[in-house]
Amino acid sequence: MLDDTSDGYITTDGRRIGGVLMEMRNITLRFGGVVAIKDISFDIREGEIRAIIGPNGAGKSSMLNVISGFYHPQEGEVLFEGKPRPPMKPYQVARQGIARTFQNIALFNGMSVLDNVMTGRLTKMNAGLLAQGLWYGKAEREETENRIKAERVIDFLEIQHIRKTPVGRLPYGLKKRVELARALVAEPRLLLLDEPMAGMNVEEKEDMSRFILDVNDEFGTTIALIEHDMGVVMDLSDRVVVMDYGKKIGDGPPDEVRANQDVIDAYLGVAHD
Numbered sequence: 001m002l003d004d005t006s007d008g009y010i011t012t013d014g015r016r017i018g019g020v021l022m023e024m025r026n027i028t029l030r031f032g033g034v035v036a037i038k039d040i041s042f043d044i045r046e047g048e049i050r051a052i053i054g055p056n057g058a059g060k061s062s063m064l065n066v067i068s069g070f071y072h073p074q075e076g077e078v079l080f081e082g083k084p085r086p087p088m089k090p091y092q093v094a095r096q097g098i099a100r101t102f103q104n105i106a107l108f109n110g111m112s113v114l115d116n117v118m119t120g121r122l123t124k125m126n127a128g129l130l131a132q133g134l135w136y137g138k139a140e141r142e143e144t145e146n147r148i149k150a151e152r153v154i155d156f157l158e159i160q161h162i163r164k165t166p167v168g169r170l171p172y173g174l175k176k177r178v179e180l181a182r183a184l185v186a187e188p189r190l191l192l193l194d195e196p197m198a199g200m201n202v203e204e205k206e207d208m209s210r211f212i213l214d215v216n217d218e219f220g221t222t223i224a225l226i227e228h229d230m231g232v233v234m235d236l237s238d239r240v241v242v243m244d245y246g247k248k249i250g251d252g253p254p255d256e257v258r259a260n261q262d263v264i265d266a267y268l269g270v271a272h273d
């Protein structure tokens with residue numbers, strides 16, 4: 001049942017959604033004369049799958065980039081665990097426990113699946129180069145731990161059979177899964193997925209949906225994803241924000257959003273004043 005208490009709620013499938021992890025307050029983002037986001041507010045609760053959807057050019061990528069700390073809005077505030085988040089460099093955001101995947105896959109094609117996944121541990125590494133030279137034991141322990149974590153995620157996402165394969169040789173759907181593995185191995189509190197189903201066939205979309213649900217269920221990871229296609233996220237998400245021309249036109253559980261006339265019009269391309 002969904003209620004609005006700050007302590008959270010239990011979903012109909014028995015998952016526990018906690019309090020607010022991240023809050024976007026009156027965010028406005030401009031690129032010169034283009035207003036990509038206009039005064040949008042919403043929150044992301046601990047443990048939930050939160051989707052941001054909207055037609056082309058609605059401002060979804062811009063919003064994801066604000067959440068990930070890559071863009072700094074001209075107006076508004078981003079709060080993480082109730083505290084205003086100052087402008088940060090991407091690596092500082094990553095250290096806060098936010099990981100992401102990209103719309104255009106950003107993997108190292110010449111490297112194996114395992115090595116690509118291991119790069120996801122970089123933000124977790126404490127033993128720097130000097131420490132690796134001077135204090136070999138610690139660096140070795142860290143390397144072993146990183147490898148165990150990488151192997152666990154590889155097993156979980158069912159890509160063991162390709163762990164030694166160079167990523168460049170993989171079909172698109174599997175590349176997307178490797179990207180998910182790399183983000184997940186950083187053990188994020190908040191996982192951001194940029195159009196995880198884009199360019200996939202029906203079977204690949206079904207696989208990806210299942211893995212997103214499993215990740216959320218198994219690791220309790222909070223997930224925010226953006227998606228162009230309304231259909232694919234409706235079954236996955238606990239709550240959905242709908243954007244159109246930089247504005248928020250809907251926000252709520254999938255059934256509520258699906259019945260929202262502004263949302264229907266936006267997807268059908270009906271003009272508004």
Ligand SMILES: Nc1ncnc2c1ncn2[C@@H]1O[C@H](COP(=O)(O)OP(=O)(O)OP(=O)(O)O)[C@@H](O)[C@H]1O
Nearest residue numbers: 031034036054055056057058059060061062063228
């Ligand atoms: N770096 C940028 N410089 C200038 N304008 C930009 C930039 N990024 C986005 N925009 C503009 O901001 C608006 C929102 O774009 P954005 O990419 O966030 O939308 P989107 O919903 O992700 O679209 P799509 O589904 O096509 O990826 C668009 O008008 C776009 O042209």
